[in-house]
């Protein structure tokens with residue numbers, strides 16, 4: 001009996017079990033630190049397999065993706081990249097890798113361009129006919145949402161393929177017991193990542209952050225986190241800068257610093273600005289020119 005039978009969606013006569021959910025998007029969740037690297041590289045790099053797996057000693061490198069959303073927080077971080085499943089899987093082969101007996105059992109499938117039919121550890125998986133956790137019926141894809149899905153993509157994924165980019169809560173960090181991202185919350189991390197993007201003029205995600213001549217609501221709320229993070233708290237604005245070009249230069253520098261985790265240094269630059277009004281206008285100007293949106297403003 002195939003290992004995948006435990007996770008079967010039991011498709012019979014066009015009927016799907018209740019565990020079947022339509023598979024449209026898969027996600028890759030990371031910490032802000034890794035996100036910065038992805039933004040600079042303009043791709044998600046496939047990495048060797050560090051988890052317990054039958055492929056651990058293999059030379060196969062993968063990007064881990066999953067269709068699951070964790071209401072109580074992801075263990076991987078708070079920055080989430082989304083990819084259209086159909087695009088990822090197009091012209092690829094699918095292999096069953098294994099399942100793992102976690103508290104919520106996980107099933108793993110490998111998605112690859114290569115023919116690995118000679119690899120004894122893997123079993124070719126046909127979503128049209130094999131009754132496991134991943135099915136394709138009349139061109140639509142379904143996954144078994146009762147368990148943890150793990151889709152291993154065995155090549156780099158270009159950032160340009162990202163279909164969404166947002167922030168999710170982070171809990172039970174698997175890297176550190178005192179994880180800053182977990183403590184600070186995803187809005188704060190979102191603000192930091194957005195600062196990195198604006199401060200360094202990174203454009204790889206523009207098309208998922210802006211849409212139809214406006215920013216997405218997600219991007220707008222993240223910009224409010226940027227505003228809050230850079231707004232002086234105890235001390236007041238006490239600088240002299242008020243000329244647009246000097247103000248935007250100072251804010252850009254502050255964004256880059258905050259984006260790489262140096263908020264206190266960033267605040268020294270912000271303190272050179274005359275007042276909150278000037279600061280707000282300067283930040284708006286940076287957002288407008290970054291996304292090429294002539295009329296954008298904070299609500």
Ligand SMILES: [Zn+2]
Nearest residue numbers: 173179181182
């Ligand atoms: Zn963490």
